[in-house]
Amino acid sequence: MKFLALITVVLAGVPFYAGPAWERPLIDLLTLAAMASLWNLLAGFAGLASFGQQAYLGIGAYALFATGLDPLVGVPVAAVAAGLAAVPASVPLLRLSGGHFAVATWVLAEIARLTVSMATGNTGVALPAAHEPLLRQAITYWWALAVAAGAVGGILLLSRGRYGLAARAVAGDAVAAAASGVKVTWTRRVAYCLAATGTGAVGAVLFADALYVQPSSIFNVQYSVSMMFMVLIGGIRTVEGPLLGALIFFGLQRALAGYGPWYLILLGVIAILMTLFLPRGIIGKVGRPWKSRAGRSYSVRWPLWPAARRRSKDRGPRAREPS
Amino acid sequence: MLEIDTVTKRFGQVVVADALSLTVRPGDAVGVVGPNGAGKTSLFGMISGDLSPDAGEIRFAGLTVTRLDAAARCRLGVGRTYQVPRPFADLTVFENVLVAAQQGAGERGRAARATAADALARTGLSDLSDRLAGRLGLLQRKRLELARALATRPSLLLLDEVAGGLTDPEVAELVEIVRAARGDGLAVIWIEHVVRALTATVERLICLAGGRMIGDGPPAEVLASRAVQEVFLGVTP
Numbered sequence A: 001m002k003f004l005a006l007i008t009v010v011l012a013g014v015p016f017y018a019g020p021a022w023e024r025p026l027i028d029l030l031t032l033a034a035m036a037s038l039w040n041l042l043a044g045f046a047g048l049a050s051f052g053q054q055a056y057l058g059i060g061a062y063a064l065f066a067t068g069l070d071p072l073v074g075v076p077v078a079a080v081a082a083g084l085a086a087v088p089a090s091v092p093l094l095r096l097s098g099g100h101f102a103v104a105t106w107v108l109a110e111i112a113r114l115t116v117s118m119a120t121g122n123t124g125v126a127l128p129a130a131h132e133p134l135l136r137q138a139i140t141y142w143w144a145l146a147v148a149a150g151a152v153g154g155i156l157l158l159s160r161g162r163y164g165l166a167a168r169a170v171a172g173d174a175v176a177a178a179a180s181g182v183k184v185t186w187t188r189r190v191a192y193c194l195a196a197t198g199t200g201a202v203g204a205v206l207f208a209d210a211l212y213v214q215p216s217s218i219f220n221v222q223y224s225v226s227m228m229f230m231v232l233i234g235g236i237r238t239v240e241g242p243l244l245g246a247l248i249f250f251g252l253q254r255a256l257a258g259y260g261p262w263y264l265i266l267l268g269v270i271a272i273l274m275t276l277f278l279p280r281g282i283i284g285k286v287g288r289p290w291k292s293r294a295g296r297s298y299s300v301r302w303p304l305w306p307a308a309r310r311r312s313k314d315r316g317p318r319a320r321e322p323s
Numbered sequence B: 001m002l003e004i005d006t007v008t009k010r011f012g013q014v015v016v017a018d019a020l021s022l023t024v025r026p027g028d029a030v031g032v033v034g035p036n037g038a039g040k041t042s043l044f045g046m047i048s049g050d051l052s053p054d055a056g057e058i059r060f061a062g063l064t065v066t067r068l069d070a071a072a073r074c075r076l077g078v079g080r081t082y083q084v085p086r087p088f089a090d091l092t093v094f095e096n097v098l099v100a101a102q103q104g105a106g107e108r109g110r111a112a113r114a115t116a117a118d119a120l121a122r123t124g125l126s127d128l129s130d131r132l133a134g135r136l137g138l139l140q141r142k143r144l145e146l147a148r149a150l151a152t153r154p155s156l157l158l159l160d161e162v163a164g165g166l167t168d169p170e171v172a173e174l175v176e177i178v179r180a181a182r183g184d185g186l187a188v189i190w191i192e193h194v195v196r197a198l199t200a201t202v203e204r205l206i207c208l209a210g211g212r213m214i215g216d217g218p219p220a221e222v223l224a225s226r227a228v229q230e231v232f233l234g235v236t237p
């Protein structure tokens, strides 16, 4: 936590001592880190692998547009809007789990995209620049930093407390968690809505950065795929893993941007190799070179369809997933 | 404290509970035997809230709990173990039990830690506190099931073959743990194929077959009864 605070302070000074040339790539990296951490909160800590987080990127971005607020004050408002949208969405979604949940989140994101398209048109909307370019970019950068630091710090705090333990139990075995007194649906709902809130803030930052947003670009499933990629590469169910994953993804994006479709194919190949040979991600494999207060690294597995795999080993009756 | 009132449950053609009724009072120790597929584990599922019956009612602690979910029933005082252990593999042994003390027993802070530590001490797992639960062997997993159920501070404890697959000395140790846990007015329902473990602990035995109760009474009488002998020895009149 102290380490995180230190890094945040150092990064907060970038616009003063490093200048705008450093802000651009760091905005990309920080938004990736935030997205990956929030996806890990959902999939790693609550066992809800989602392909629909782009819904909240879009809702955050379009909430910023709809309120007409200056990003300086508009980012938290967009975050709250995304979090509120997640509450009713969570009601049908959390009746599902595993692959069904993943597909349903995607469907819901498509519905959100169509709704926004109908309301604002396919061609996209522009954000009026509220400040002169240098200040504007610095504000965007600080928001990207605040959102990333808030997401990582928040998840770190959550994962150490009572809630985090319950969420990890749910991710491990929802049936046994319920039998131990954990309110499974409530635990998942909290994770889902918090992840949506953070992702909404990221959406607003992306919009404030680009000054332009289109339904087909922001509501793109590619975002969720990238989140999953970063989390799996770095190490799911660890706080550090998604950050490492974001760094690697960022590097690959830069190095391979010129190669068009080959870039996507390479990402796919890496993802497949990783799930085959390093299913716990890099952190899961090498462990933590530094000591963390959480004590030990979690043993990590691909959690998308844990119930199905468990059933094959189980000779007892199949308990239903608690709802 | 527990009343199962003409409960029926089917899985397709298989009847796992056929108008089954059972009453358990505080402090009772009831053993359950029956052939494979008799519906023993399914009965536990319906008591703990993992399964909902097709018909009938279940009352616990003065409430009708038929529609309550498993977490709510646990908080009311139903603790259970699973026949095939279901540890939280990515959590340490201590965390496995701590989550039960926090959520099931509703304890916080130091009290929750004390309850968790006590449950581990009672089941002989204290030395393994920091081990990841996924790394435990079978005996230890079975003990962890028991420890986690105890940490929810149940008033009714459901044990599903906690002695299955263990050696004789291991069974003897488990029997001791369960007997010691019974000290404080805890009611126990214990499913076991290892009948020795049961007869050493319980004063009442029921025998299930095909979702029906074919024996209920003192262990020696039930085991000697004709219906039970037929089921176990395959003797047909």
Ligand SMILES: Nc1ncnc2c1ncn2[C@@H]1O[C@H](COP(=O)(O)OP(=O)(O)OP(=O)(O)O)[C@@H](O)[C@H]1O
Residues within 6 Å of the ligand: A316, A317, A318, A319, B011, B014, B016, B034, B035, B036, B037, B038, B039, B040, B041, B042, B043, B083
């Ligand atoms: N979820 C389910 N879906 C379909 N059939 C089930 C389900 N759960 C249990 N069964 C079937 O119901 C029957 C009773 O199962 P149950 O596990 O309750 O028996 P049991 O008495 O505990 O047996 P064992 O001694 O083998 O543990 C079995 O034939 C089983 O295959």
Ligand SMILES: [Mg+2]
Residues within 6 Å of the ligand: A316, B040, B041, B042, B083
């Ligand atoms: Mg069984």
